[in-house]
Amino acid sequence: KQTYNVVVLPGDGIGPEVVEQATRVLELISSKSDTFSISLKSYDFGGCAIDSAGKPLPDDTLAACKEADAILMGSVGGPKWGVGKVRPEQGLLALRKELDLYANIRPCLFPSESLLSHSPLKPEVAKGVSFIVVRELVKGLYFGDRQEANLEDGSDGAAFDTMVYNRHDVERITKLGAYLALQSNPPAPLHSIDKANVLATSRLWRRVVQDTVDSQFASQGITVDHQLVDSASMVMVSNPRKLNGIILTENMFGDILSDESSVIPGALGLLPSASLSGLPDGKGKCNGLYEPIHGSAPDIAGKGIANPVGTILSAAMLLRYSLNQGELADKVEAAVRKVLDAKDVGGHELRTADLGGKHGSKDVGDKVVEVLESL
Amino acid sequence: KQTYNVVVLPGDGIGPEVVEQATRVLELISSKSDTFSISLKSYDFGGCAIDSAGKPLPDDTLAACKEADAILMGSVGGPKWGVGKVRPEQGLLALRKELDLYANIRPCLFPSESLLSHSPLKPEVAKGVSFIVVRELVKGLYFGDRQEANLEDGSDGAAFDTMVYNRHDVERITKLGAYLALQSNPPAPLHSIDKANVLATSRLWRRVVQDTVDSQFASQGITVDHQLVDSASMVMVSNPRKLNGIILTENMFGDILSDESSVIPGALGLLPSASLSGLPDGKGKCNGLYEPIHGSAPDIAGKGIANPVGTILSAAMLLRYSLNQGELADKVEAAVRKVLDAKDVGGHELRTADLGGKHGSKDVGDKVVEVLESL
Numbered sequence: 001k002q003t004y005n006v007v008v009l010p011g012d013g014i015g016p017e018v019v020e021q022a023t024r025v026l027e028l029i030s031s032k033s034d035t036f037s038i039s040l041k042s043y044d045f046g047g048c049a050i051d052s053a054g055k056p057l058p059d060d061t062l063a064a065c066k067e068a069d070a071i072l073m074g075s076v077g078g079p080k081w082g083v084g085k086v087r088p089e090q091g092l093l094a095l096r097k098e099l100d101l102y103a104n105i106r107p108c109l110f111p112s113e114s115l116l117s118h119s120p121l122k123p124e125v126a127k128g129v130s131f132i133v134v135r136e137l138v139k140g141l142y143f144g145d146r147q148e149a150n151l152e153d154g155s156d157g158a159a160f161d162t163m164v165y166n167r168h169d170v171e172r173i174t175k176l177g178a179y180l181a182l183q184s185n186p187p188a189p190l191h192s193i194d195k196a197n198v199l200a201t202s203r204l205w206r207r208v209v210q211d212t213v214d215s216q217f218a219s220q221g222i223t224v225d226h227q228l229v230d231s232a233s234m235v236m237v238s239n240p241r242k243l244n245g246i247i248l249t250e251n252m253f254g255d256i257l258s259d260e261s262s263v264i265p266g267a268l269g270l271l272p273s274a275s276l277s278g279l280p281d282g283k284g285k286c287n288g289l290y291e292p293i294h295g296s297a298p299d300i301a302g303k304g305i306a307n308p309v310g311t312i313l314s315a316a317m318l319l320r321y322s323l324n325q326g327e328l329a330d331k332v333e334a335a336v337r338k339v340l341d342a343k344d345v346g347g348h349e350l351r352t353a354d355l356g357g358k359h360g361s362k363d364v365g366d367k368v369v370e371v372l373e374s375l
Numbered sequence: 376k377q378t379y380n381v382v383v384l385p386g387d388g389i390g391p392e393v394v395e396q397a398t399r400v401l402e403l404i405s406s407k408s409d410t411f412s413i414s415l416k417s418y419d420f421g422g423c424a425i426d427s428a429g430k431p432l433p434d435d436t437l438a439a440c441k442e443a444d445a446i447l448m449g450s451v452g453g454p455k456w457g458v459g460k461v462r463p464e465q466g467l468l469a470l471r472k473e474l475d476l477y478a479n480i481r482p483c484l485f486p487s488e489s490l491l492s493h494s495p496l497k498p499e500v501a502k503g504v505s506f507i508v509v510r511e512l513v514k515g516l517y518f519g520d521r522q523e524a525n526l527e528d529g530s531d532g533a534a535f536d537t538m539v540y541n542r543h544d545v546e547r548i549t550k551l552g553a554y555l556a557l558q559s560n561p562p563a564p565l566h567s568i569d570k571a572n573v574l575a576t577s578r579l580w581r582r583v584v585q586d587t588v589d590s591q592f593a594s595q596g597i598t599v600d601h602q603l604v605d606s607a608s609m610v611m612v613s614n615p616r617k618l619n620g621i622i623l624t625e626n627m628f629g630d631i632l633s634d635e636s637s638v639i640p641g642a643l644g645l646l647p648s649a650s651l652s653g654l655p656d657g658k659g660k661c662n663g664l665y666e667p668i669h670g671s672a673p674d675i676a677g678k679g680i681a682n683p684v685g686t687i688l689s690a691a692m693l694l695r696y697s698l699n700q701g702e703l704a705d706k707v708e709a710a711v712r713k714v715l716d717a718k719d720v721g722g723h724e725l726r727t728a729d730l731g732g733k734h735g736s737k738d739v740g741d742k743v744v745e746v747l748e749s750l
């Protein structure tokens with residue numbers, strides 16, 4: 001019986017609360033499997049690690065993450081560490097770089113159709129939105145050379161950051177986008193987003209994306225179009241279904257666009273993410289960091305009212321991409337859907353505070369586990 | 376009697392059609408004024424200039440723009456010039472740089488409350504949205520050093536772009552934002568948008584914005600908050616009224632956020648913009664480029680159905696900021712409002728095709744002129 005080692009990083013704020021509900025789901029799956037078991041082990045990461053070890057990504061946490069089959073994270077940060085020299089998000093950036101987690105995957109869809117009315121968009125605009133933002137995560141402005149401004153003396157305070165990409169960077173993220181596109185039948189369209197009318201890195205991006213699709217994926221029915229980031233940011237609001245499929249983009253643009261898209265389903269607590277170090281095809285090793293897209297929400301931490309759905313769905317992505325258990329992932333997603341679906345379509349209609357309801361994190365976790373057991 | 380020289384750049388596609396309606400408005404104002412007249416002179420710019428002179432910004436056009444009190448533009452670009460080495464938007468970038476048009480001003484509001492239902496956002500989310508995006512326009516990734524990728528031989532195809540800012544750049548755009556904030560009573564809040572948790576230029580930006588407000592504007596009641604660009608891109612959809620006031624940001628973020636915001640009022644044809652070379656306080660010279668935010672829309676060019684409202688409102692901004700005629704600008708805006716207002720609130724309810732109606736560009740121009748004459 002195979003054992004998968006999953007490192008758990010509960011983190012700060014509501015992180016531990018939402019992670020607890022997701023690990024219950026993984027434990028249930030582990031206990032019911034004849035072929036594998038999941039071993040879960042928690043480590044300090046983020047603000048709590050700054051408190052305990054003086055840095056957000058302590059050495060033993062990093063070592064464990066490197067060895068792991070996958071990492072499940074809650075959230076990091078909070079006012080306590082917000083302004084210091086050592087900040088929680090530095091741990092996140094370091095982890096991405098150390099593990100070469102080059103592909104950030106952010107699905108934007110309604111985990112249950114019953115949630116349509118929660119969108120800030122009109123129902124007729126939001127209905128049927130279903131795309132995945134694939135964001136390059138270890139290059140670009142985030143990791144290029146930079147110079148901090150010197151504002152102390154009478155100097156001009158010049159600062160710069162550098163956006164850097166090369167062929168290899170763009171090629172591998174394109175392959176990952178194409179892999180995801182091929183999970184649908186017919187393959188989902190690729191929408192590559194850049195600013196090729198201004199940036200050299202975007203002209204590189206556009207050419208390599210197109211060349212990679214032409215030479216390796218066109219024969220499998222994959223198509224790609226190219227859109228400018230300013231235009232894409234409009235379409236995402238005015239007619240987001242036009243972007244259905246796979247949205248492929250670089251680090252900074254992906255940061256903005258994935259967050260922009262994340263409010264469409266109406267509550268940040270609903271959505272999962274994955275950051276992968278390789279193709280999730282079950283062949284090579286694909287270690288990944290899985291986390292809900294929401295922050296640490298210090299204002300509601302400790303109250304047991306945070307929405308655990310984003311973390312539970314992150315655990316589903318973990319099963320699918322790093323543990324090669326796509327069918328079990330489907331089951332977790334189906335269980336979540338049932339828990340969220342309105343009563344009139346046969347669901348349990350559980351609603352946490354972010355969706356205007358009174359159910360707690362544990363209520364949702366209990367019900368997901370219960371439904372999952374019955375599937 | 377003073378003469379203001381306004382250079383007109385009709386450009387490509389629907390540019391000439393929408394500009395024609397806006398120049399009618401300026402001509403009317405000129406003919407009725409006892410104190411000044413407006414002299415309008417057209418020049419080639421954009422695609423049509425590539426055809427006539429081999430480059431998008433011909434020398435005589437540039438010379439005229441430099442001499443002018445203000446510039447009214449339509450739109451540039453089209454499939455004919457889309458892919459060549461010489462492209463229309465290069466003219467736009469060159470003009471910004473040559474005239475040092477460092478402040479791009481993009482109001483996001485409903486020119487008439489009657490248009491609320493056209494927003495892709497729910498009415499209760501869109502209602503009352505009213506902010507101005509102030510985008511730094513001549514620095515950042517747009518104008519830093521860059522290297523194009525070499526993809527020909529077996530090379531790694533490395534490319535880079537550089538985001539550059541210094542203290543002076545940030546200081547002057549902050550002053551401009553503060554100037555606009557002071558036009559309201561009490562002053563509108565400033566929302567400065569950056570990515571200070573990652574970028575050195577953003578840390579510079581945040582400090583200089585704060586220092587400038589503290590040292591020069593706090594005593595006049597101006598406040599500033601700082602938000603991350605990813606978060607702002609969410610708030611702009613989920614609760615855009617939270618951003619009411621002045622949004623201050625750098626070039627690339629401003630490109631994305633201003634376009635994202637522009638779909639809120641429901642039709643791109645409605646919104647104006649200004650790009651200024653100085654404080655629009657009527658003291659120093661403030662040459663500016665005024666243009667609607669929409670593109671050249673080649674698909675509907677020549678049909679006389681394009682919405683001229685964005686260009687007419689750009690002419691109003693021209694009056695206000697470069698010609699120091701704020702009261703006349705108010706009148707033009709009031710006339711446009713009356714033309715767009717629904718009949719049940721006493722308006723004329725004219726609707727071009729982009730708003731689902733059958734009125735032509737000239738119908739709207741006629742009616743704006745008629746209402747303006749009566750004010």
Ligand SMILES: CC(C)[C@H](C(=O)O)[C@@H](O)C(=O)O
Pocket residue numbers: 089092093255572573605
């Ligand atoms: C915390 C921050 C550095 C990070 C990023 O910008 O990548 C976050 O916004 C994210 O998207 O995961």
Ligand SMILES: CC(C)[C@H](C(=O)O)[C@@H](O)C(=O)O
Pocket residue numbers: 197198230464467468630
């Ligand atoms: C045409 C393009 C270079 C330009 C820009 O990115 O600045 C446009 O999108 C704009 O916002 O005016």
